[in-house]
Amino acid sequence: QSVLTQPPSVSAAPGQTVAISCSGGSSNIETNFVFWYQHLPGTAPKLVITDDDRRPSGIPARLSGSKSGTSATLRITGLQTGDEADYYCGSWDTVLPGLVFGGGTRLTVL
């Protein structure tokens, strides 16, 4: 059971917009930064959103992050087949203490 909760899967057609949610608590998301990773099978995870809502260099503006209270959201607009991947949220948990991840969301572009 992951400390952060994500939907197991989401899907949408090419060109559409999808939002992936990440729910946590006062000891992680609410008080610490949220990060989002894109993970393709057989490859290393890739940081796509850092510090709640910033895009690392090279990440397209189609990806955006937001946070409110104990929840965070990754939004991808203009979906492309290349966006198909597993997406994970992560945050530091002050109570544990330790880095915690969501269970991951499989994005399917129909």
Added chain:
Amino acid sequence: QVQLQESGPGLVKASQTLSLTCTVSGDSMFTFSHYWSWIRQPAGRGLEWIGRISSSGSTYYNPSLKSRVTISVDKSRNQFSLGLTSVTAADTAVYYCAGRQRGQGDIDGLDVWGQGAAVSVSS
């Protein structure tokens, strides 16, 4: 450009110790990052943080693994290592090393990763 490479046995017998090393190339490891971490992913499951080590040698471990984990560093070789004792089938996973480039944001956002090392625990 900094690159990470995990190395170690791909097969470990149950009850024994899993040992992996991460070699950092392209820069001095603690010039590039304050902290270096280990993360794993069991087959069909999500990412699990194992722990991290700082430039001063201080460590943080996942509480669920803390009694079995040791992370150490060899600055002269630009390497850091993972030791996990008393392994069981539940420790079968792909193990990643990762870090965060200084000045790029909060230390918990891992922006450089190794390709991963698959480790199986056999009975």
